Amino acid sequence: MEKLIIIGAGGYAKSVLDSIDYYNYKVAGFVDEFSSNTEHLGYPMLASSIEELINAEQYFYFIAIGNNYHRKRWYDKLKERRLRLINVVDKSALVSQRATIGNGCFIGKMAIVNSKSIVCDDCIVNSKALIEHGCYVSDHANISTNSVINGDVCVGTGSFLGSCSVTRGQLKIGNWVTVGAGAVVVDNVEDNKIVAGVPARIIKDCNNGEELI
Incomplete structure (x- = not known):
C-alpha cells in the first residue's frame, strides 16, 4: 500500500478523504503552510512545506486546495521536484x-x-x-x-x-x-x-x- 500525503488542510480535504482509494493508498498526513494545528481530520500535520519532509520522494501526493492559483503553485513545486501526484x-x-x-x-x-x-x-x-x-x-x-x-x-x-x-x-x-x-x-x-x-x-x-x- 502506497503512502499518501495530502497538501492543504482545509474544507476541501474532507471531500478528498471521503473519495480516496483506500485499497491502494494509506494517508500519512497533511502538509499545510498556514495551519498551526498538530492534526487535521484525525491525521497528523507533517510539515508546512515539502522541504521540511524527510525522504519526500517516498510518498505520493494529492493537492486538496480549492483555489486554482494556489493549487497551481503547489502543483508546480511538486513537478519541479518530480514528486508523484495521484488522481482521486x-x-x-x-x-x-x-x-x-x-x-x-x-x-x-x-x-x-x-x-x-x-x-x-x-x-x-x-x-x-x-x-x-x-x-x-x-x-x-x-x-x-x-x-x-x-x-x-x-x-x-x-x-x-x-x-x-x-x-x-x-x-x-x-x-x-x-x-x-x-x-x-x-x-x-x-x-x-x-x-x-x-x-x-x-x-x-x-x-x-x-x-x-
Missing part, C-alpha cells in the same frame, strides 16, 4: 472509458465526464458536475458543484465555474475566467474576466484566478 476519483463518479483524465485531478461524488472529453492536469470536477461529450478542460480548472458544461466546450487554464452554472455547447471560456454561481454562459468569454448572471455578462476583470466568486 470517487467510486460514484461516472467517467467514460473514452474520456481522458490528466494527473492530480479530483472527480467528486456523482460527477460525470462523458465520451471524448479531456480533463487536463490538476483539475477539480466537483460533486454532481457534468462535463458533456467532446469538452476540453485545461490545467488547474475548477468545475464546481452541480455545474453543467454542454458538449464541445473548451475551458481555459485556471478557470473557475461556480456552483450550478450552465455553459452552452460549443463555446470557449478563456484562461483564468471566473463564472459566478448560477450563471448561464451563452457566449465565448475572454481571458481574465469575471462573468455572472442569466445570461452571463462581464462584471469585472480578474487576475489569474485570485478572485473567485
Whole structure:
C-alpha cells in the first residue's frame, strides 16, 4: 500500500478523504503552510512545506486546495521536484472509458465526464458536475458543484465555474475566467474576466484566478 500525503488542510480535504482509494493508498498526513494545528481530520500535520519532509520522494501526493492559483503553485513545486501526484476519483463518479483524465485531478461524488472529453492536469470536477461529450478542460480548472458544461466546450487554464452554472455547447471560456454561481454562459468569454448572471455578462476583470466568486 502506497503512502499518501495530502497538501492543504482545509474544507476541501474532507471531500478528498471521503473519495480516496483506500485499497491502494494509506494517508500519512497533511502538509499545510498556514495551519498551526498538530492534526487535521484525525491525521497528523507533517510539515508546512515539502522541504521540511524527510525522504519526500517516498510518498505520493494529492493537492486538496480549492483555489486554482494556489493549487497551481503547489502543483508546480511538486513537478519541479518530480514528486508523484495521484488522481482521486470517487467510486460514484461516472467517467467514460473514452474520456481522458490528466494527473492530480479530483472527480467528486456523482460527477460525470462523458465520451471524448479531456480533463487536463490538476483539475477539480466537483460533486454532481457534468462535463458533456467532446469538452476540453485545461490545467488547474475548477468545475464546481452541480455545474453543467454542454458538449464541445473548451475551458481555459485556471478557470473557475461556480456552483450550478450552465455553459452552452460549443463555446470557449478563456484562461483564468471566473463564472459566478448560477450563471448561464451563452457566449465565448475572454481571458481574465469575471462573468455572472442569466445570461452571463462581464462584471469585472480578474487576475489569474485570485478572485473567485
